[in-house]
Amino acid sequence: xxxxxxxxxxxxxxxxxxxxxxxxxxxxxxxxxxxxxxxxxxxxxxxxxxxxxxxxxxxxxxxxxxxxxxxxxxxxxxxxxxxxxxxxxxxxxxxxxxxxxxxxxxxxxxxxxxxxxxxxxxxxxxxxxxxxxxxxxxxxxxxxxxxxxxxxxxxxxxxxxxxxxxxxxxxxxxxxxxxxxxxxxxxxxxxxxxxxxxxxxxxxxxxxxxxxxxxxxxxxxxxxxxxxxxxxxxxxxxxxxxxxxxxxxxxxxxxxxxxxxxxxxxxxxxxxxxxxxxxxxxxxxxxxxxxxxxxxxxxxxxxxxxxxxxxxxxxxxxxxxxxxxxxxxxxxxxxxxxxxxxxxxxxxxxxxxxxxxxxxxxxxxxxxxxxxxxxxxxxxxxxxxxxxxxxxxxxxxxxxxxxxxxxxxxxxxxxxxxxxxxxxxxxxxxxxxxxxxxxxxxxxxxxxxxxxxxxxxxxxxxx
Numbered sequence: 001x002x003x004x005x006x007x008x009x010x011x012x013x014x015x016x017x018x019x020x021x022x023x024x025x026x027x028x029x030x031x032x033x034x035x036x037x038x039x040x041x042x043x044x045x046x047x048x049x050x051x052x053x054x055x056x057x058x059x060x061x062x063x064x065x066x067x068x069x070x071x072x073x074x075x076x077x078x079x080x081x082x083x084x085x086x087x088x089x090x091x092x093x094x095x096x097x098x099x100x101x102x103x104x105x106x107x108x109x110x111x112x113x114x115x116x117x118x119x120x121x122x123x124x125x126x127x128x129x130x131x132x133x134x135x136x137x138x139x140x141x142x143x144x145x146x147x148x149x150x151x152x153x154x155x156x157x158x159x160x161x162x163x164x165x166x167x168x169x170x171x172x173x174x175x176x177x178x179x180x181x182x183x184x185x186x187x188x189x190x191x192x193x194x195x196x197x198x199x200x201x202x203x204x205x206x207x208x209x210x211x212x213x214x215x216x217x218x219x220x221x222x223x224x225x226x227x228x229x230x231x232x233x234x235x236x237x238x239x240x241x242x243x244x245x246x247x248x249x250x251x252x253x254x255x256x257x258x259x260x261x262x263x264x265x266x267x268x269x270x271x272x273x274x275x276x277x278x279x280x281x282x283x284x285x286x287x288x289x290x291x292x293x294x295x296x297x298x299x300x301x302x303x304x305x306x307x308x309x310x311x312x313x314x315x316x317x318x319x320x321x322x323x324x325x326x327x328x329x330x331x332x333x334x335x336x337x338x339x340x341x342x343x344x345x346x347x348x349x350x351x352x353x354x355x356x357x358x359x360x361x362x363x364x365x366x367x368x369x370x371x372x373x374x375x376x377x378x379x380x381x382x383x384x385x386x387x388x389x390x391x392x393x394x395x396x397x398x399x400x401x402x403x404x405x406x407x408x409x410x411x412x413x414x415x416x417x418x419x420x421x422x423x424x425x426x427x428x429x430x431x432x433x434x435x436x437x438x439x440x441x442x443x444x445x446x447x448x449x450x451x452x453x454x455x456x457x458x459x460x461x462x463x
Contacts, residue, residue, distance in 0.1 A: 010311065014241065016233030020212035022159070022310035023241075024256045025377050026249040044378055046414045046442045047314040047386040048150045049304065052126045052188045054119075054321045055342040056394035057406040058355035059085065063348050069355045070406050071100035072422055076461035079422045085358040086408065092369050095383060097409040097458055098422040102431040104393040104402040106131040106451055117178030118400040119323035124184040124196070126393040127317060129432035129450020134179045143450060145190040146389075146435050148197070151315040153444045162315035163307070164189040165206060165300050166199035167293065168322035169285070189317040199319055203267050203299045204288030210307050211260070231261055252376065256309065263302050270295070293329060294364065301368040308382050309375045320361065332356045342397035358406075365390065369410055380412075387413035387438050391431070405431055409438060409458065416441035418459045425456060434458070 008028045014021040023029075059070020070086070072079035079098070081087045089096050107125040109115045114134055124132045130143025147162055155161030170186040187196035200206050211230055231238070238257065242250050267288055274280060274287045281291040290296045297320065304316050321327070326337030334341060334353045341357055344350035372383035379385070391407035394400070412419060417438075425433070432450035437458050439446055 008245070012241075014234040014237040016235075016237060018212075019230050019233040021230070021234055021257075021260065022312050024252060024309040024375065025311075026245060026252060028245045028249050030378065044385050044414045045311055045314060046154070047308050047382070048147060048389075048438070048442060049308075049316045049318065049386060050127055050145075050147050050188070050389040051318045051320055051391075052123065053361050053390065053392050053406075054122070054323045054325065054394065055338060056392050056397040057085065057358050058344075058351045059358070059406065060395035060401075060404045061344075061346065061351055061398065063346070063351050064355065065404070069351070070358065071098050071424070075422045075424045077420045077422075085355055085362055087359065088363040088366055089369075089408075089410075092366060092373075092410065093420050095369065095373070095410050095412060095419045096421075097417055097419055099407045099409065099425060099431075099434045099456065099458070100422065101404055101425045101427065102407055102429050102434060103395075104129065104405050104431050107393045107402040113179060116400075117180050118394065118402070119185075120176045120178050120180035121184050122323060122393040122402075123186070123188050123319065124190070126391070127188045127435075128190050128193075129430065129435060129452070130193070132180070132184050136176075136179060136181050140181060140183055140194050140196065142184070142190050142196070143193050145188065145317065146439060146449065147189055147315050147317045148191050149439060149446065149449070150442065150444050154442075155313065155315050158311055158313050160209070160307075160313040162189070162317070163206070163209070163304075163313050164197045164199045164317045164319075165304070166201050166319040166322075167296055167300070168201070168319070168325055168327070170199050170201060170319075170322070185323055188319050197317075199317075202286040202288040203263075203290075203296070203303060204271065204286070206300070206303045207264060207267055210303065210312055229261055229264055231257060231264075256306075259302070260306060263299065263306065266295075266299060270299075293327065294331075297364050298367055301364075301371065305368065305371040305375065305382070308372065308386065309377075329357060329360050332360045344398050346398060362390075365410070372411070379415075383410075384412045385414050386411040387417060387442055389435070389438060393431075407431060407434060409434070413438070413441045414443075416458075421459060421461070423456065423458065423461060429453075429456070 057070045058064045068083045081090050107122045121132045124142045127145035128143035133141035151162035176182040183196050189197040270290045271287045324339045326339045341354045373381050375382040388410040395403045395405045430451050432452035433456045436449040436452040437455045
């Protein structure tokens with residue numbers, strides 16, 4: 001069998017001096033009626049994105065369960081999101097799988113000295129579903145996280161096996177509180193049980209890593225002084241490529257490069273403002289970090305979407321906040337800091353305020369989902385070929401428990417997750433069961449994960 005028509009290899013890149021831009025999926029990469037095209041179609045490039053939001057949810061309280069402040073009342077496909085913190089996901093319900101009533105037992109205190117330290121071990125548990133060893137030293141111990149299990153299996157086929165991103169500061173070296181190293185609080189991604197991976201907070205650092213801009217920080221800074229855009233460095237390569245692809249591919253390429261340029265422009269604008277001498281809300285943050293939470297999250301979403309589209313990496317871990325963060329989100333109308341709001345003293349009015357914060361956080365997801373849905377990919381869109389995990393290892397944060405923790409999955413995972421489903425797990429079900437099911441659905445078949453007891457059928461309504 002041989003390829004009888006001209007085609008572009010999936011690893012074709014635009015190269016210039018000190019810059020490399022991988023290409024999105026183009027029709028020219030899969031010419032019709034060839035054996036190569038058929039092989040490509042049968043081997044989808046599946047992606048995994050795992051996002052942690054701290055402090056649990058208002059829906060994990062007794063009042064919140066009664067009012068359906070997180071998960072809807074109905075199971076199966078005919079659920080109503082209007083009363084929940086997930087209402088903004090209604091336009092994407094065909095891609096949405098809600099998994100309610102799962103527990104994260106390994107985030108609980110096992111022995112008396114661990115009592116009270118829930119905030120300082122929970123992040124290390126979320127994607128590992130393993131109980132961390134309490135220490136403020138270097139003898140860290142948790143588990144391998146789901147993103148790294150997947151990256152070890154499928155991340156070696158891409159230039160970057162995986163990336164770890166965050167929004168809040170993760171630079172508190174040494175010991176935190178209740179006898180836990182800050183390493184447990186800083187990262188959700190673990191390459192091995194003793195190796196937490198660093199999270200990148202600065203969009204500029206992410207951009208430069210994705211597009212191979214300069215070998216050193218000094219080289220990257222020098223390039224930015226000389227040129228306005230990374231696209232200037234690859235213009236010759238772009239022009240050559242356009243002569244060999246069709247009209248539809250040229251339009252798709254132009255759209256992708258426009259997105260890259262817009263991301264770069266926004267990062268430059270943030271840096272200029274932060275270097276202008278004006279007072280910053282986040283004075284200790286890197287220059288590439290916007291003071292606006294919305295803007296920061298959306299920039300990170302844009303960078304992830306660009307990377308997934310070009311198959312630079314297929315795996316992201318994204319930490320959206322930091323435990324005990326008291327950031328205020330003005331657009332919610334709630335003036336209480338995030339952590340304080342999560343300790344609502346079981347007052348109904350304060351639980352409802354906390355639900356507003358939960359809803360605000362979730363409301364940023366449609367921006368990302370829309371980008372992935374509109375990005376063509378083999379046999380559908382990038383969203384069709386992605387599984388996005390969003391959740392928290394804490395349930396009712398007012399009492400630091402880890403029962404009925406919020407969890408949802410977005411995307412079809414290559415067709416293995418149908419969507420439009422609310423699955424209510426039986427009482428006592430480990431969250432690890434759902435994560436094990438995601439791994440297996442994406443073709444990374446493992447027998448167990450964390451404290452899993454079985455897999456869940458993500459396409460069945462449950463009990």
